[in-house]
Structure formats: C-alpha cells, structure tokens
Amino acid sequence: MVKNISNLGDAAVYCDFGSEVNETINSSVIDYFHHISKLIKDKKIEGITNLTPSYNKLIISFDLAITNYKKIKYFIEGLTIKRDIKNNNQKIKIPVCCDDEYGLDFLRLIKKLNIDKDKILEMYFGKEYFCYMTGFIAGMPFLGDLNENIRCDRLETPRLKMPKGSVGITEQFANIYTFESPGGWNIIGNTPKKIFDDKNLVQPALVNPGDKVSFYQITKEEYLNWNE
Amino acid sequence: MNKAYFEILRAGVNTTIQDKGRNHLYHVGIAVSGAIDQRNYILSNRLVENQLDEPVLEFAYQGPLLKLRNGKINFAISGDIFFKIIRKNLEVEEGECYKSYFLDEEDQIDIISTKNSTYGYLAVNDGFDVEKTWGSYSINTKANIGPNNGKKYSLNDKIFIKKIDIKSPINKKINFDYSTDSIIRIIKGTNFDYFSKDAIDKFFNEDFLITNLVDRMGIRLKGPKLENIKNTNIKSEGLVRGVIQVPADGNPIIMMSDHGTVGGYPKIGVVITADLDLVGQLTPGTKINFKEVSLEEAQNIFKAYTEDTNRYLNECN
Numbered sequence: 001m002v003k004n005i006s007n008l009g010d011a012a013v014y015c016d017f018g019s020e021v022n023e024t025i026n027s028s029v030i031d032y033f034h035h036i037s038k039l040i041k042d043k044k045i046e047g048i049t050n051l052t053p054s055y056n057k058l059i060i061s062f063d064l065a066i067t068n069y070k071k072i073k074y075f076i077e078g079l080t081i082k083r084d085i086k087n088n089n090q091k092i093k094i095p096v097c098c099d100d101e102y103g104l105d106f107l108r109l110i111k112k113l114n115i116d117k118d119k120i121l122e123m124y125f126g127k128e129y130f131c132y133m134t135g136f137i138a139g140m141p142f143l144g145d146l147n148e149n150i151r152c153d154r155l156e157t158p159r160l161k162m163p164k165g166s167v168g169i170t171e172q173f174a175n176i177y178t179f180e181s182p183g184g185w186n187i188i189g190n191t192p193k194k195i196f197d198d199k200n201l202v203q204p205a206l207v208n209p210g211d212k213v214s215f216y217q218i219t220k221e222e223y224l225n226w227n228e
Numbered sequence: 229m230n231k232a233y234f235e236i237l238r239a240g241v242n243t244t245i246q247d248k249g250r251n252h253l254y255h256v257g258i259a260v261s262g263a264i265d266q267r268n269y270i271l272s273n274r275l276v277e278n279q280l281d282e283p284v285l286e287f288a289y290q291g292p293l294l295k296l297r298n299g300k301i302n303f304a305i306s307g308d309i310f311f312k313i314i315r316k317n318l319e320v321e322e323g324e325c326y327k328s329y330f331l332d333e334e335d336q337i338d339i340i341s342t343k344n345s346t347y348g349y350l351a352v353n354d355g356f357d358v359e360k361t362w363g364s365y366s367i368n369t370k371a372n373i374g375p376n377n378g379k380k381y382s383l384n385d386k387i388f389i390k391k392i393d394i395k396s397p398i399n400k401k402i403n404f405d406y407s408t409d410s411i412i413r414i415i416k417g418t419n420f421d422y423f424s425k426d427a428i429d430k431f432f433n434e435d436f437l438i439t440n441l442v443d444r445m446g447i448r449l450k451g452p453k454l455e456n457i458k459n460t461n462i463k464s465e466g467l468v469r470g471v472i473q474v475p476a477d478g479n480p481i482i483m484m485s486d487h488g489t490v491g492g493y494p495k496i497g498v499v500i501t502a503d504l505d506l507v508g509q510l511t512p513g514t515k516i517n518f519k520e521v522s523l524e525e526a527q528n529i530f531k532a533y534t535e536d537t538n539r540y541l542n543e544c545n
Contacts, residue, residue: 021463135490142464
C-alpha cells in the first residue's frame with residue numbers, strides 16, 4: 001500500500017511504499033502500476049504521461065496543461081487495488097555464456113568473495129529472480145535477490161563501455177546491459193538473447209516488473225550460433 | 229516526382245528530429261526525449277503554418293548546413309540563432325529568427341551558431357517525412373529510437389520533407405524577444421532534508437555555474453559543494469525532467485529530456501515546468517541562482533507561461 005503521497009516538482013506525484021527493498025513492497029508497487037496503466041488505457045483518468053515503478057516507489061508524471069497534483073493525488077487515494085495474480089507476470093529463461101572472455105570480473109569476484117568460479121556459478125544459476133523494475137537504460141531489468149554469498153559492491157571505477165548483453169551482479173541484484181553503456185556492475189557473462197526489441201511496439205522489454213527470471217549456462221559455441 | 233529533401237553538407241554539433249516527446253515508456257527505461265525548449269519548438273511550427281506537434285529539426289551550438297533538393301519549401305528558425313541563407317545564385321542573405329522564409333531548390337541554409345542559447349529549431353512547412361516510433365518522432369540517441377535509426381544526423385545524410393512543392397511563400401513573423409533569466413525557480417525535492425543547513429543556505433544564496441558538461445541528458449553545475457548529512461545514495465527510483473540530483477561530490481546535475489529513467493542520487497529540488505525551456509537553453513559559463521516556490525505558485529507560473537505562449541501563437545501573422 002502507498003504509505004505517503006507527495007509531489008515531485010509540479011508535474012509528478014511521488015508515491016512512497018516504504019523504505020525497504022523486498023518482494024512484498026515491490027509487488028504492491030507493481031500492482032498499482034498495472035492497475036493505473038489499465039485505467040489510463042481505458043481512458044478512466046486523464047493527463048498521466050508516465051508511470052515509473054521502482055523498488056519501493058511509484059512516480060506518476062502528468063501533463064500540467066491537462067491536470068494537476070491535487071487531482072492525481074485524489075485519484076490515487078481513491079483506488080482500491082487488489083492483488084491480481086493474472087498480471088501476466090511471466091517466467092523467463094535467459095541463456096548466459098560465462099567463458100572468461102565474457103565474464104569480465106571473475107578474477108575480481110573470486111578475490112573479493114573468496115570462493116571459486118564454479119561455486120559462484122552454482123549459486124548464481126541455482127536461483128529464480130524477481131524483476132523489481134526496469135530502467136536506467138531501455139529494458140535493463142533489476143533482478144533480486146542474489147544468494148548472500150555472492151553479493152559484492154560496484155566496481156570502484158565504472159567501465160566507460162559495457163558490452164551489450166553483459167550480465168552483471170552487484171549487491172543483492174543481477175541485471176543485463178541491454179545496450180552498450182557505461183556501467184559499474186561486476187560482469188559474469190553475456191547473453192545472446194534479445195532483451196530489448198525496439199521493433200516490438202507492444203512490449204519492447206523482454207523482462208518487465210513482476211516477472212520471474214532464471215538463467216541457464218550455455219557454451220561459447222551455443223553463444224556464437226545463437227539465432228532468434 | 230522525386231521527394232524534396234535536405235542534403236546535409238555539415239552536420240552541426242547535435243542535430244536531431246524532436247517533437248513533444250514520447251510518453252508511457254519510463255517503466256521500460258525510455259526517457260521522454262522531445263525538444264529541450266518546448267516553446268520555441270511550437271513557435272517554429274506556427275511560423276510555417278504547421279500543426280504545433282509536427283516534428284522539427286533541433287540543433288545545438290553550431291547547426292547544420294543544409295541544401296534543399298527537389299523542391300521548394302517555407303521554413304522558419306526559432307531560438308537565438310545566427311544563420312544565413314545562401315541562394316543558388318550565391319547571393320547571401322542574413323537570416324532572422326521568428327520569421328518564415330521561402331527556400332528554392334538548391335538554396336542552402338547555413339546555421340552558423342547559436343548566440344545566447346544552446347538549442348535552436350528549424351521547421352519546414354508541412355513537416356519532415358519521418359517515421360513515428362511509439363507515438364513520437366523524437367530521436368533518442370541513447371536508446372537508438374526514432375528517425376535516422378535513432379542517431380544524430382551526420383554529413384551527407386538526407387532529411388526528407390513531406391511537401392514536394394509549395395504554391396506560395398508564407399510570410400509570418402512573431403515579435404519574440406529572446407531573453408534569458410538567471411533565476412531558476414524550483415520546488416523542494418523529496419530528499420531536501422538530506423542536506424545540511426549550510427548546504428541549503430548555499431543552494432539558495434550562492435551562484436552556480438553551468439559547466440560545459442551539458443547535453444540532452446543533463447546539465448552539470450559547479451558551485452559550492454552541497455554537503456549531504458544523511459546518505460549520498462538512495463534506492464534507485466524514478467526521475468523526471470527538471471530533477472536536480474546531487475551525487476556524492478556535492479555538485480548538482482539537472483535532468484533534461486534524455487535522462488536515465490531511474491537514479492539513486494538524492495534530489496534537492498525540481499525545476500518548475502515553466503522554467504524548463506529556459507534551463508535547457510542556458511549556455512556553459514552562465515551563472516544561475518535557485519529560488520524556491522511553492523507548488524501552488526509553480527502552477528500559477530505555468531498558467532502565465534501557457535498564456536504567454538498562446539499570445540505569441542496568436543500574434544503570429
């Protein structure tokens with residue numbers, strides 16, 4: 001549930017769901033996101049231009065020429081959101097090649113975590129992850145929660161160019177760089193799968209908030225011959 | 229008949245197609261984009277009798293050199309821009325902003341530089357023949373979305389124009405006094421209390437300099453270091469245009485049209501909507517000051533801004 005509603009500037013509403021990062025709070029954010037998205041689509045509410053769900057917040061941007069903070073706040077306060085298990089939350093499997101040429105940060109991780117590569121991979125692949133949010137760059141999913149034994153800080157100096165498809169871990173999260181981008185996450189592999197499809201006008205991001213994601217390991221040969 | 233187009237003889241610094249922006253995609257990580265200076269974007273369209281939401285060409289600092297092929301058009305430029313029209317007989321005419329011009333086949337527009345502004349807009353009557361992606365024509369170079377494969381224009385690229393031939397020249401003008409203001413009005417940010425009393429005092433009373441790290445993503449400022457007494461990181465959450473984030477180094481960054489959709493730096497303030505055009509046009513080296521307004525004041529200022537814009541639109545003749 002929304003704990004506190006305030007304004008973010010004059011053209012956005014800031015809905016705070018609590019200070020922690022966990023699946024329960026985030027699921028509530030995502031429920032609100034889906035519910036309001038549907039009301040926008042059905043033209044039940046005017047002037048909302050964007051919804052940005054994150055771990056524990058939902059930002060609702062609106063067009064100040066059409067509506068205002070008070071109206072949107074009133075609308076949010078009047079919503080009754082039920083847990084909707086039919087939110088089309090998908091289960092997605094993503095292939096990753098962890099050969100050394102793709103797993104750029106294994107040496108660093110082995111040293112920092114004091115465990116060997118096989119153990120890191122075992123803990124990483126042996127889990128299903130929950131998509132808390134997508135963003136920063138188009139389609140990049142923030143997935144939790146990593147096994148506690150493989151949590152590690154960001155790189156001290158971020159890379160200027162992270163190869164597209166890089167699969168990274170940092171703190172309690174895993175992610176995928178959907179574009180070549182600067183970045184500071186620890187890279188353990190690369191996926192040949194298309195995570196963001198700019199030709200798909202309905203759902204460009206493969207992974208969306210609320211989805212469950214699991215990774216499986218592929219060989220370099222499978223990686224190079226990947227065909228979608 | 230072949231389609232009319234601009235051949236790009238010099239690309240300029242950052243030449244893209246922009247419009248009102250692309251909504252409903254923040255949740256997949258795609259910024260709104262759109263013209264940095266929305267008012268000037270709209271005015272350029274009005275000057276050539278377009279619908280106000282037609283896509284136009286946006287350029288920064290030094291604009292492109294364009295040669296018109298296969299047609300005649302009307303065009304207009306808005307902003308504070310120094311440009312020339314080079315007629316095909318090599319006569320050179322100095323251009324005036326906020327005024328429509330007729331351009332014959334083989335004539336050129338040389339957008340030499342912006343003056344007291346960072347961005348300028350070029351509209352052609354009937355508009356550019358470009359593709360819409362997710363409800364907008366804006367080029368988002370970070371995600372490679374929009375016309376020209378989502379990239380800024382480069383030498384020898386062609387920009388196609390809808391209209392092949394015009395029947396009569398348009399003669400429109402707007403008395404727009406391009407002026408800038410160094411006072412930026414903000415509403416307190418959601419992490420305002422992360423900053424020390426001293427930092428707050430400095431934020432509202434001292435000068436901030438626009439550095440040369442300015443692009444469509446954001447504007448980096450340099451001024452007194454703003455001391456954070458709580459935490460220099462927050463859990464990543466949604467951003468909007470105009471948010472002023474302060475990273476650990478204490479130097480504020482104002483988010484602009486192509487900003488990352490989520491961010492984890494504390495927000496000291498948010499620029500009010502009515503001042504966003506102005507903020508986007510500030511040139512490196514300019515000193516600015518922040519002034520706090522309430523939400524109610526911001527809404528009233530926005531009303532005045534809209535009335536002003538409408539007055540310019542109505543005065544156009």
